[in-house]
Amino acid sequence: MPKVKLQDVADYAQVSKATVSRVLNNHPTVASSIRDRVLNAVQILDYYPDRLARRLRKGTRDVIGVVISDIQNPYFQSVIRAVEDAAYAQQMHIVLCNTDEDTARLNTYLRLLQEENVAGLIVSVTDAEHLELLHALQQNGTPIILIDRLIEGGPMDGVRVDNVDGARQAVQHLLKLGCRRIGILYPPVITGQERLQGYQAALRDAGITPDERLMRVGGYRVESAYHATCELLDDVPDAIFAANSMISLGALRALRVRGLRIPHEVALVGFDDMPWAQDLYVPLTAVAQPTYEIGQEAVRLLLRRISDPNADFRTVTLRTHLVVRESCGIFLQESAST
Amino acid sequence: MPKVKLQDVADYAQVSKATVSRVLNNHPTVASSIRDRVLNAVQILDYYPDRLARRLRKGTRDVIGVVISDIQNPYFQSVIRAVEDAAYAQQMHIVLCNTDEDTARLNTYLRLLQEENVAGLIVSVTDAEHLELLHALQQNGTPIILIDRLIEGGPMDGVRVDNVDGARQAVQHLLKLGCRRIGILYPPVITGQERLQGYQAALRDAGITPDERLMRVGGYRVESAYHATCELLDDVPDAIFAANSMISLGALRALRVRGLRIPHEVALVGFDDMPWAQDLYVPLTAVAQPTYEIGQEAVRLLLRRISDPNADFRTVTLRTHLVVRESCGIFLQESAST
């Protein structure tokens, strides 16, 4: 059964294609009797317009490309949800692309999205080396909003959180609780670097010289973080700052396997809150990123750039906040009662 | 800066549009000298084809619509990941639609995807009432694969797990451990009904008459499940079967707040395993669905139907398996040592 097209509706309603089109796009200049006839024909024939043809003709853009590195990461899940919500509210929709931290896949998807004539991209790039590609895309007229991992060195819109400050807060909290040998496990990406900076700054502020052995790369995944934590534990830290949610889980697991009591023997603070953080083995104290707001803000910036391609480039920086739970918060109670 | 189009490449390479098109689609019948000239022009001008125009002309379909009810649900996250992987492997991509259990939103998205000329849909429908709409879509020529919540009563492809059997296993496990007053919290959807059936069957097999007061709807979300659990606890169950992951979390939280020891006072088994289930307050015993396989299988069925629209309708049923952890597994050890 071939597809019903505009011509079929026109034939049925005994008008021209142009008139049907006008009705469908509710142009004012169409007699109500004719309008009814057309609408009726549409109903009868179960006609629906072809968005491809429409887009090709009108040049409209109503799809947002979302490129992230890991669907399984709670951070991105919340961001995606926010972007989807915001897109839906704008009568737009999203193409979801998971790069899995794979450069080839990122390239493929960026090219694809460009070929799709997307309205714009919301991207979390894996690495600084991709900046060039993104720039080229942008020059080509594709609005791009960076999230999570911003790249300095070029005019781009982006939404970020203050990672340095967030990390500093977390570590300061640990210091206040009396921890002195605070270890850090960070992911090998720019945000990880920033969190490492915050960590070091907090230590220095407290007159402590950062110890190389306590600063380790935790990888991207729970598994690698688990192993990294095991190694870190050889240097007997009294607290661990896990610089993203996957690492938090890996660390939690390692501490559990080692039979170390949290927070009594080792305190734990994570970066990234998770919906079920309070239900973990030990409820996790964490630096919460405003993930939903990040997604919303990203879409807002995107729409802004779409409507005004020459607007000044803007980076929105959001603040994190520390959610204190038992994985180190119990110290607070002890010190408070002391 | 206007977009580079086929004509521009043709002009630059001093050939016709047709020839450029042939090169781009690597037709055999094109002289290699000309081919090189064209490829060079493409390179120089940074030309990339317009997928919209190409699709319109060729009638090809390379996007898969994925319609699910809740991005935040771990079950769907894993399925989405699998679908995305499989799509990528097929040079296709996905439009992700989150319905949030909202009928209006479902309708909007289904219409949208139809207008987008998607290759097919992978859908988790909220309710049986949507069957009609899906049927209409299917009649219209859109391949549809149902996941999670299958609807009997119409010829449709689908991937499902054996919910009745999975639930039965979970409850049998509890029975074997000596539990007698086993409560169930289930979601108000068809899968919830099936799991309820399995629960009841297991009880009857053990000579226990299901008690109405121990069977409660847990809602869709953690919050509602939390409250439902609190009510259920008034009827002092010695075990709880939480029929999806959100409910598991809600139940876990309620038990914790009430200060009930798991599994000593109340044992807990969930449906749906989560990557971090072992890191929970009490590691959760759960009926694990093969989520990744579900996603893969869904795409496989979809491709099958696309290539052969008249193939027999097929429902693939996958098996679950019980992952025993401490939230009730400790009983096993006790009874084993007894």
Place this chain on the structure above:
DNA sequence: TTGTAGGCGTTATCAA
């Protein structure tokens, strides 16, 4: 107020 006709960027058919 309605209809005619051309074009969005590509591919496929036909000649040459």
Place this chain on the structure above:
DNA sequence: TTGATAACGCCTACAA
């Protein structure tokens, strides 16, 4: 082997 041309389904000057 290559080029001109129509067509994919729709929208929009422009003319009537």
